[in-house]
Amino acid sequence: MGRKWLAVITGTIYIVLSGAIGLSLAGGMDLPEAKGKAVYDYITKTNPYQNWALFPGKGKLYKGAHPHGAFLTTYVSADALEAIQNRSGLLPDNSFIIKENYRPDKTLAAVTVMYRVKGYDADAGDWFWAKYTAAGKIAKEGKVSGCINCHAAVINNDWIFTGPVK
Numbered sequence: 001m002g003r004k005w006l007a008v009i010t011g012t013i014y015i016v017l018s019g020a021i022g023l024s025l026a027g028g029m030d031l032p033e034a035k036g037k038a039v040y041d042y043i044t045k046t047n048p049y050q051n052w053a054l055f056p057g058k059g060k061l062y063k064g065a066h067p068h069g070a071f072l073t074t075y076v077s078a079d080a081l082e083a084i085q086n087r088s089g090l091l092p093d094n095s096f097i098i099k100e101n102y103r104p105d106k107t108l109a110a111v112t113v114m115y116r117v118k119g120y121d122a123d124a125g126d127w128f129w130a131k132y133t134a135a136g137k138i139a140k141e142g143k144v145s146g147c148i149n150c151h152a153a154v155i156n157n158d159w160i161f162t163g164p165v166k
């Protein structure tokens with residue numbers, strides 16, 4: 001009798017655990033490829049960035065500089081937030097930073113994205129870069145030399161200008 005119950009309980013635990021592991025793997029598989037369309041679908045549909053935290057220390061529509069826009073709102077994914085708050089120095093793989101670029105009249109001009117993809121571009125911090133119009137059209141994507149050359153000025157801050165990450 002005792003043994004039978006043990007088998008039932010062990011079996012139940014096994015089923016629950018494998019379900020949980022399956023779910024977490026599925027969560028991981030949702031992450032997009034380093035492609036403009038896949039990334040846009042992810043940040044607007046699968047995991048809408050406007051529900052994410054703002055870059056630590058920044059509010060909405062703070063004053064920006066050339067080339068990004070007169071006003072900026074910058075969002076970070078949960079793993080990126082944790083790394084910035086802990087001043088880890090480097091954001092982990094799969095981190096996103098998403099910046100809305102607004103015109104002086106506060107209408108949205110573009111959305112620019114940095115997405116860290118393991119092994120994507122070892123020469124430039126493994127960041128995938130993208131720029132979308134306000135309507136979601138891809139303006140730039142990939143290993144964009146314009147983005148990389150300017151952001152290289154802050155290579156010691158993980159290619160990030162907005163605030164210290166270490």
Ligand code: HEC
Nearest residue numbers: 064065068097112113114129130131146147150160161162
């Ligand atoms: C001439 C320099 C320059 C170029 C080119 C540039 N950026 Fe930036 N970027 C900045 C600066 C400066 C900031 C900080 C915000 C501000 O003050 O405008 C920034 C901030 C960002 C941020 C927020 C995270 C961070 O690094 O602070 C993202 C995301 C971003 N840029 C993406 C891009 C993408 C994508 C491109 C190319 C399409 C690009 N940038 C091109 C200078 C540049």
